[in-house]
Amino acid sequence: MSTWAAEAIRTIRAKHTPTPLRTVRVGGAEIVMKDESTLPTGSTKHRTVAAMFCHAIASRDITETTQVITATAGPVATAAAHFATLLHLPSTALVPAKAAEEVLARIENEGGRWQRAEQPPAALQQEARALAARWGGHFLDHFTAAEPAVTAWPPTIADELFAQLPEPPQWIVVGAGTAATATVIGRHIRGEGLPTRLALVDPENSAYFPAWATGARDYGTGMPSRIPGIGRPRVEPGFHPGVVDLAIPVPDAASAAALLWLHGQGIDAGPATGTSLWGIHHLITKMGEQGPMATLITDSGAPYRTTHLNRKWLTTKGLDPTPQEAELTW
Structure with a gap:
């Protein structure tokens, strides 16, 4: 490796510090949220x-x-x-x-x-x-x-998250864009023999839930996701369904409702985190899960003040969150 390359890699890696954890109680469950919005460019990307x-x-x-x-x-x-x-x-x-x-x-x-x-x-x-x-x-x-990059360059987000937690959570809930984050977390869970299960939340129009449910790795919808950062019209190469224990389809209006609820709790997050929270709602209310759970704040709400955090915009896009908000009584 050249001197420049070695120094460049050291420079990149030296700039990283672990992102903090935030906690919110949902019903009787404690939800730990790893806040990736604190990274220098504001996103887990x-x-x-x-x-x-x-x-x-x-x-x-x-x-x-x-x-x-x-x-x-x-x-x-x-x-x-x-x-x-x-x-x-x-x-x-x-x-x-x-x-x-x-x-x-x-x-x-x-x-x-x-x-x-x-x-x-x-x-x-x-x-x-x-x-x-x-x-x-x-x-x-x-x-x-x-x-392949996030797998090859530890510590991964999974290494960091589990090192910060006092004990492995019952569930980790994440969405998928490239699917790199979900895959590296799922592989960590299995490689370390942990009792944690991985739930993948998937918005409308995305190919990941149907691909997981049917086993069709070439599944495609041809339609874009309305939840920034997650959901794809096709299955991307980084998706490995075998590391996912459960995939949960989430209506986009439900993502918006959960996002607004989070902001009401003082958690500044973007729409993808709303999708994950609705997945946690499903685990608690539909499956009776109560153990500690973890998810990611993938980015902040700042870029979405006039869109996903704006009720008028949501309504004009056919995403009125009111019916789903009524379900978030926990």
């Missing part, structure tokens, strides 16, 4: 992208002169801009044509550049890969590279 950078640097896919390309306007692009800037590398996010200005501003604030895609969103990955080839850069493909 920060942790994932750090591992992807280390993996690509160790493999010599990223060197001291490499242009880093991402294909998203979301937290992955923001985190990639952060780490590229940290290492004095150029970075460009290829973003959907209709990406909002406030989203693009977050990429710029981390020192990254962005470029609007010429192709429709379904072709974003292919366009980014072609762009990286044309520029001689490296395409940081979070859908294919996230799971």
